[in-house]
Amino acid sequence: MASRPGILSDWPWKPLGNFKYIILAPWVIRSTYMYVTKEDPRERDLSTFLIFPFLLSRMLHNQLWISLSRYRLAKGNNRIVDKSLEFDQVDRERNWDDQILFNGILYFLGTHILPNGTNVPTWRTEGVIMAILLHAGVVEFLYYWLHRALHHHYLYSRYHSHHHSSIVTEPITSVTHPFAEHVAYFLLFAIPLLTTLLTGTGSIAVLFGYIIYIDFMNNLGHCNFELIPKWFFSVLPPLKYLIYTPSFHSLHHTQFRTNYSLFMPMYDYIYGTVDKSLEDLYEMSLKRKEELPNVVYLTHMTTPESIYHMQIGFPALASRPHSSSKWYLWFMWPLTASSSLLARIYGRTFVVESHRFHKLTLQTWAIPKYKIQYFIQREKSSINNLIEKAILDAEEKGVKVLTLGLLNQKDELNAYGEVFVKKHPELKVKVVDGSSLAVAIVLNTIPKETTQVLVTGKLTKVAYAIALALCQKGIQVASSKDDEYNKLKESLINLSNSTANECLVLSQSYSQKIWLVGDGLSKEEQVKAPKGTIFIPFSQFPPQPFRKDCFYHYTPAMHTPATLENLHSCENWLPRRMMSAWRIAGVVHGLEGWTEHECGFHTPNIHKVWEATLRHGFQPLPNTSLHWDL
Numbered sequence: 001m002a003s004r005p006g007i008l009s010d011w012p013w014k015p016l017g018n019f020k021y022i023i024l025a026p027w028v029i030r031s032t033y034m035y036v037t038k039e040d041p042r043e044r045d046l047s048t049f050l051i052f053p054f055l056l057s058r059m060l061h062n063q064l065w066i067s068l069s070r071y072r073l074a075k076g077n078n079r080i081v082d083k084s085l086e087f088d089q090v091d092r093e094r095n096w097d098d099q100i101l102f103n104g105i106l107y108f109l110g111t112h113i114l115p116n117g118t119n120v121p122t123w124r125t126e127g128v129i130m131a132i133l134l135h136a137g138v139v140e141f142l143y144y145w146l147h148r149a150l151h152h153h154y155l156y157s158r159y160h161s162h163h164h165s166s167i168v169t170e171p172i173t174s175v176t177h178p179f180a181e182h183v184a185y186f187l188l189f190a191i192p193l194l195t196t197l198l199t200g201t202g203s204i205a206v207l208f209g210y211i212i213y214i215d216f217m218n219n220l221g222h223c224n225f226e227l228i229p230k231w232f233f234s235v236l237p238p239l240k241y242l243i244y245t246p247s248f249h250s251l252h253h254t255q256f257r258t259n260y261s262l263f264m265p266m267y268d269y270i271y272g273t274v275d276k277s278l279e280d281l282y283e284m285s286l287k288r289k290e291e292l293p294n295v296v297y298l299t300h301m302t303t304p305e306s307i308y309h310m311q312i313g314f315p316a317l318a319s320r321p322h323s324s325s326k327w328y329l330w331f332m333w334p335l336t337a338s339s340s341l342l343a344r345i346y347g348r349t350f351v352v353e354s355h356r357f358h359k360l361t362l363q364t365w366a367i368p369k370y371k372i373q374y375f376i377q378r379e380k381s382s383i384n385n386l387i388e389k390a391i392l393d394a395e396e397k398g399v400k401v402l403t404l405g406l407l408n409q410k411d412e413l414n415a416y417g418e419v420f421v422k423k424h425p426e427l428k429v430k431v432v433d434g435s436s437l438a439v440a441i442v443l444n445t446i447p448k449e450t451t452q453v454l455v456t457g458k459l460t461k462v463a464y465a466i467a468l469a470l471c472q473k474g475i476q477v478a479s480s481k482d483d484e485y486n487k488l489k490e491s492l493i494n495l496s497n498s499t500a501n502e503c504l505v506l507s508q509s510y511s512q513k514i515w516l517v518g519d520g521l522s523k524e525e526q527v528k529a530p531k532g533t534i535f536i537p538f539s540q541f542p543p544q545p546f547r548k549d550c551f552y553h554y555t556p557a558m559h560t561p562a563t564l565e566n567l568h569s570c571e572n573w574l575p576r577r578m579m580s581a582w583r584i585a586g587v588v589h590g591l592e593g594w595t596e597h598e599c600g601f602h603t604p605n606i607h608k609v610w611e612a613t614l615r616h617g618f619q620p621l622p623n624t625s626l627h628w629d630l
Contacts, residue, residue, distance in 0.1 A: 006158030008180035011098045024101060027108040028052045047120035047204050048111045054208050055104045058215055059097060060335075063314070065171035065219035070312045074354040074363065076291025078225040080250045080281065084356075084565035085168045087576055090319040092165060096172035099182050103211065106186065116197045120204055127201030131192035131210055136242075136264060139188050144267040146184060147260040169253055172315070174218035189214060217263040221249035226285035241266035247282040251275040291354065292397050293363035295590040297583045298390050299352070299405040300367040300374075302572070304340045305329050310366070311353040311569040318569035319576070343368035349390045356565045358616075360590050365390055367408065374407040384414055391420055395429045402429050403586030404599070406540050409433045416461055418600030432589050432598045434582030439465040439603065440610035441556040441581050442516065442538050444620055450514050452476035454507075456525060457518030459484060462538045462556075464491035465603045466516060471503035478507040480525075517543050526550070540582065542573055554621065556581035561617030578621070588613050 002009065013020040035049035073079055111117045150160040159178045166173045177185070192210055196202040220227075221244060228245045244265050252259040258275035261268045268274045301307060302322075308314045308329065309322045329336070346368060355362040367386045373379040387408055394402045409416045416433045439462055446453065455467060455477055467477045467488050479485040485506045492501040510528040515535050521543040529535075533550045537543060545552045557578045560567060564577075571579055589598065592612050598604050614620075 002158055002160070002162040002178060004157045005162075005178070006155075006180065008183070009159065009162075009178040011095065011102075011179045013098075013101070020098070020101065024052070024055075024104055024108075027105070031108070031111075045111075045118050046122075047207070048108075048118055050204065050208070051104060051107045051111075054211075055100055058100050058211070061212070061215055062096065062172060062175075062219065065223060066315060067312045069171050069219075069223040069225065070353075071351065072223075072225045074311070074351045076288070076354065078227065078285050078288050079291075080224050080226060080247055080285045081168050081254060083168045085170070085568050086566075087319055087568050089166050089168070089170075090315050090568050092162070093170065093172050093176045094316050096175050098179075099175045099177075102179075102182060103186065106190075107207075110197075114194070114197055116200055116202055120197075120202050120207060122203060123205045124196070124201045124203040127196040127199075127203050127206050128209075130196055130199070130201055131206045134192040134195055135210070138191055140262050140264045140267060142188055143185075143262040144260050144271070146188070147262070148273075150181070151257065151260075164253060164256065167253055169222040169224050169250060170315075171219035171222050173253075174222040217244075221246055221263070224250060226282065226288075230283070230286060241269060245282055247285050248275075248278060251278060251281060291361055291363075293354070293394075293399055294360040295362045295401045295403070295586050296390075296394050296399050297362070297364045297403045297405050297586055298349070298367065298387065298408050299364060300369050300371075300408060301343070302371045302406070304336050304370065306370075307336075307339050307343075308332075309570075309572075311364075321570050321573045321575050323573065340370075347386075349386060349393070353566075353569060355567055357561075357563065357587060358591065360587065362587060371407065374410060374413065380413060383408075384419070387414065388420055388423075391424070391427070391429065391431065395424075395427060399429050400593075401432055401586045401590040403432045403434055403582060403589075405434075405580070405582050409582075409599070411460065416599050416601065417597075421597050421599060427597075430589060430594065430597050432582075432586045433461075433600075434580075434585030434598070435460075435462050435465065436598060436604045436606050436609040437585040437588070437613060438462045438538065438556040438581040439469065440606045440613070441558065441620070442466050442536060443469055443606070444610070445536055445553060445556075446470075446514060446516075447534075450475060452478060452512050453514040453516055454478045454480065454510070454512040455488065455516045456480060456484065457521045457539065457543075459487050460518060460539065461601060461603065463516070463518055464488065464495065465606070466538055467504065468492055468495050469606065471501065474503060476503050476505060478505050478512055480506075480508050480510065482506065540580065554578070557621065558584055558613070559619040559621065560584075561619075563617065579618075584613060584618055585609065588616060588618075591616055 013023055016022070031048045031051065035044050038044045149155060159181050163173070163177050166176065193207060196206050223246050226246050233240050242264050244261060244263055248259055248265060255275055258273050259268055260273055265274065306322065309317045311318050349365045349367050352364040352366045367383065367390070369379070369383055369386065374383060387404070391402055404417050407413070414420060416435070417431045421427065421431055443466060453470060453475065455463060456479065470477050471492060477488070479488055489501055489504055492504060511530060513530060513533050515529060515533055517535050517537050518539040519541055523546045526546045529547065529550055531549045534553065535543060535550060536553045537555045540555060542555050543552065554574060557574050557580050560577050560579050567577060570576055571583065574580065585598070588609065
C-alpha cells in the first residue's frame with residue numbers, strides 16, 4: 001500500500017478474494033446468450049460478444065511478458081536494474097488482473113449506455129487515425145502533467161508511492177496502482193475510445209487495439225531488460241521522441257523526478273525532465289552479456305502444471321509452496337498441453353531463476369522432463385543425455401559446482417551422478433548430489449531423546465548413511481519389511497567394519513514414534529503408525545499426508561540467510577526462504593571451494609558439511625516446522 005493510503009485505494013471487490021471474477025459472470029452470460037440465440041447473423045453483436053475473449057487475451061498477453069521478463073532476467077543479458085526482487089513486491093503486485101476486470105465492466109457498461117456502443121464495425125480507417133492523433137496530442141500530454149502531479153508529496157504519499165515501492169520493475173508493476181489511480185488513467189485512455197464512438201468512427205480495431213497497444217507499451221517499459229536495438233533509432237532518429245525504451249522508464253523508478261512521459265518521451269524533452277544518464281544506461285544495458293553462474297542447481301519439472309509454479313510461471317503460484325493443483329488450472333488445459341508439447345519439441349535445459357549469495361551467482365536450470373518420465377525405461381537414455389549436456393554446458397561456462405536435484409541423481413538412472421564423473425574424468429565443474437547435507441539435516445531433526453526409529457519407503461544412499469550414523473550412536477533402527485531389512489543390513493556391513501549392524505532389527509510392531517520415510521510410503525503403512533508419530537522424510541519428494549493425529553516434517557531443508565538475494569519464489573513444496581538440502585549443498589560446496597566431487601555411492605564427511613553450512617548462515621528448521629499438511 002501507499003505510505004498514507006488515500007480514499008478509494010482498495011479495489012471495490014477486494015473482500016471477494018479469488019471469487020472476484022464472478023462480477024463479470026452476468027455480463028459474460030448475457031452477451032454470449034444474446035449472440036448465440038440470434039438466428040439472423042446480422043443481428044448478432046460481435047463487438048460485445050468479443051469483450052470476454054479479449055479480456056482473457058489480455059491476461060495471456062501479460063503473462064507472456066511476465067515469463068519472458070523473468071527468463072531474461074535470470075539469464076542476465078541486457079538487464080537494466082541489478083537489484084533484488086523479494087516476496088513483498090510479489091505480494092503487492094498480486095492483484096495485477098484487477099484492472100482487467102475493471103476495464104471489462106466498463107466495456108460492458110459502455111455497450112448499454114453509449115450511443116454506437118453495440119454492433120461496432122471491425123475497421124474504420126478514420127477512427128484509427130483519430131485515435132492515434134488523440135493519443136499523441138491529448139492523452140500523452142495530459143498524462144505527463146497528471147504524472148507530475150502524482151509526484152507531489154500529497155498525492156504521492158497517498159497513491160503513487162504504492163507503484164514506486166517497486167524499484168526493480170516487472171511487467172505487471174505497470175498496473176500496480178491504487179483503484180483511484182486506475183480510475184484517473186482510464187478517464188484519460190477513454191478519450192480516443194469515446195471520441196470515436198461518439199463521432200460514429202469507432203471500430204473493434206480501435207476499442208481493442210488501443211488497449212492492446214497500452215498493455216504492450218506498459219509491459220515493455222517495466223520489463224527491466226533492454227530489447228530495443230540501437231539501429232531502431234539510427235534509421236529514424238525522430239523515433240526517440242515517440243517511443244520510449246525500458247531503460248527510459250526504469251530511470252523513472254530509480255530517480256523518481258525524471259522521465260514522466262507515458263510512452264512518448266517528447267514531452268519530457270519539451271519540458272526538460274529527461275534524465276541525463278539515459279543514453280549511458282541504454283547503451284550499457286544493450287551491451288550487457290549473459291551472466292555466467294558459479295553454481296548451478298539442475299532440477300526438472302514434476303507435472304505439466306508445475307511450470308506455473310516455477311519463477312518463470314505465475315508469480316502468485318511461484319511465491320507459495322506447491323501443494324494441490326488450483327481449480328482454475330483445469331480451465332487452462334489448452335495452455336498446459338501447449339507448454340508440454342513445446343517443452344518436448346524444445347528439448348533443451350532452460351534457465352529458471354538466478355540468485356546472488358556473497359560473491360557467488362547461483363542459477364537454477366530445469367530439464368524439460370516430468371517426474372513420470374523418470375520411471376519409464378525408454379526415457380532413461382534421453383534424460384541422461386540432457387543431464388550430461390547440462391554438465392558439459394556448465395563446464396564450458398566455467399561453472400564451479402553443478403548440483404543434481406530431484407530425480408536427476410536417481411540411483412537407477414545414473415548412480416547419483418557417478419556415471420558422468422567416470423565418463424568425463426577431467427571435469428573441472430564439481431558434480432554434487434547433496435546427500436551428505438540431507439543426512440546431516442535428518443540426523444539433526446530427530447529428537448535427541450530418541451532411542452529407536454523405523455525406516456521405511458524406497459531406500460537410497462541417504463537412508464543407508466542415516467541408518468549407519470544412528471546405529472553408531474546406539475539408536476535402534478527398525479525395518480518392517482524383509483527386503484528393506486536385508487538391504488540395510490548389507491549396506492551397514494559394506495559401510496562399516498564395526499558391529500553397527502547389531503542395532504538394526506526387523507520389527508513389525510510399528511511401535512516407533514519416529515518414522516524416517518522415503519518415496520512410496522502408502523496410506524496403509526501410515527495407518528499402522530501410533531498416534532503422535534513424527535514422519536521425517538529423507539527423500540526429495542514429501543509423503544502424501546494422511547493422518548490427522550501425526551506430524552509430517554518437511555523434506556530435508558534449511559532456512560536461507562537474509563543475504564541470499566533475489567529469492568521471491570518457493571522451491572517446490574517448501575515455504576518461503578527455505579531451500580532443500582541438495583540445493584544448499586551445492587552452494588556450500590562452491591563457497592568452500594572444495595575440489596572433489598560429491599556424488600556416487602560415497603558420502604563425504606557429514607559433520608564437515610554440516611558445520612560449513614551453519615557457518616555460512618543457513619539455519620536448521622525449528623520444532624515449529626513440524627506441521628499438519630492435510
